[in-house]
Amino acid sequence: MSLRIEKLSEHLAAEVSGIDLASPIPEDAFAALKHAFYRHSVLVFHDQDIDEDQQISFSKRFGPLEPTMVNDPSGGGGWINHLSNIDEEGNIIPPADPRMLYNKGNSLWHSDSSYKEVPSRGALLYAVEVPPEGGGTEYASMKAAYAALPEEKKKNLEGLVAEHSLLHSRNKIAPGLMDRKFQQEVPPVKQTLVREIPETGEKTFFVGAHASHVIDWPIGKGRDLLEELMEWATQPRFVYKHAWKPRDLVMWDNRCSLHRGRPWDAANHRRIMRRTTLLGDGPTV
Numbered sequence: 001m002s003l004r005i006e007k008l009s010e011h012l013a014a015e016v017s018g019i020d021l022a023s024p025i026p027e028d029a030f031a032a033l034k035h036a037f038y039r040h041s042v043l044v045f046h047d048q049d050i051d052e053d054q055q056i057s058f059s060k061r062f063g064p065l066e067p068t069m070v071n072d073p074s075g076g077g078g079w080i081n082h083l084s085n086i087d088e089e090g091n092i093i094p095p096a097d098p099r100m101l102y103n104k105g106n107s108l109w110h111s112d113s114s115y116k117e118v119p120s121r122g123a124l125l126y127a128v129e130v131p132p133e134g135g136g137t138e139y140a141s142m143k144a145a146y147a148a149l150p151e152e153k154k155k156n157l158e159g160l161v162a163e164h165s166l167l168h169s170r171n172k173i174a175p176g177l178m179d180r181k182f183q184q185e186v187p188p189v190k191q192t193l194v195r196e197i198p199e200t201g202e203k204t205f206f207v208g209a210h211a212s213h214v215i216d217w218p219i220g221k222g223r224d225l226l227e228e229l230m231e232w233a234t235q236p237r238f239v240y241k242h243a244w245k246p247r248d249l250v251m252w253d254n255r256c257s258l259h260r261g262r263p264w265d266a267a268n269h270r271r272i273m274r275r276t277t278l279l280g281d282g283p284t285v
């Protein structure tokens with residue numbers, strides 16, 4: 001096995017080649033992968049022929065997985081989120097169906113599971129079927145964005161805590177998407193605004209669509225700050241855009257990057273993806 005890792009953009013994302021994720025990966029190659037993951041935040045693998053069990057076993061080598069939410073229509077409590085516009089009978093789900101509206105929340109810049117007390121460490125997304133155009137995923141480096149902030153601004157962010165809530169982000173798409181039972185499964189949580197990543201000692205700020213407001217600040221003032229940081233982090237210079245091919249696997253560090261799904265002609269084209277999610281190390285506050 002000759003592993004190659006090549007950068008895809010200045011601040012994040014690298015393509016990994018010379019590896020077959022369906023076969024056992026030797027310890028030294030896996031150590032190199034892990035190192036690349038923490039360094040580049042996003043890793044892209046092409047032409048991987050893996051089934052659900054192989055995706056789960058590869059994901060687990062990076063640490064324990066986070067189970068999907070029982071009330072999430074794409075998860076149902078299992079290890080895989082099935083992000084798809086195809087129903088059980090193989091038909092395209094109309095874009096206005098609540099299941100599609102719920103998934104539309106992924107079109108907002110976010111970090112997966114930041115609305116959970118223990119936010120996700122990372123995620124792995126595998127492309128089963130992709131549309132002929134559109135439906136890409138964009139990634140933004142919160143690590144590079146934090147590093148580029150003026151020192152004065154960094155100082156002002158120290159010690160701040162934000163409330164993150166899935167209800168907050170889903171209400172931006174369509175109020176009423178989450179029933180009471182679902183809301184009770186994921187009550188709002190607190191997350192520190194500035195995080196230090198243990199593996200590298202680097203700092204990032206932790207924002208995204210689920211971040212609602214800053215604790216102990218007037219709501220409007222906190223929202224303005226979160227909005228300003230999101231805009232800063234998602235400037236084109238910090239972004240890598242991934243155009244999916246079937247059998248691509250992309251994994252990303254949710255602590256160091258934001259991502260969003262881009263639209264496609266969902267009424268006419270199939271898109272079937274499956275995601276596994278890495279459990280975080282613990283609460284951030």
Ligand SMILES: [Fe+2]
Nearest residue numbers: 106110112259
């Ligand atoms: Fe996501």
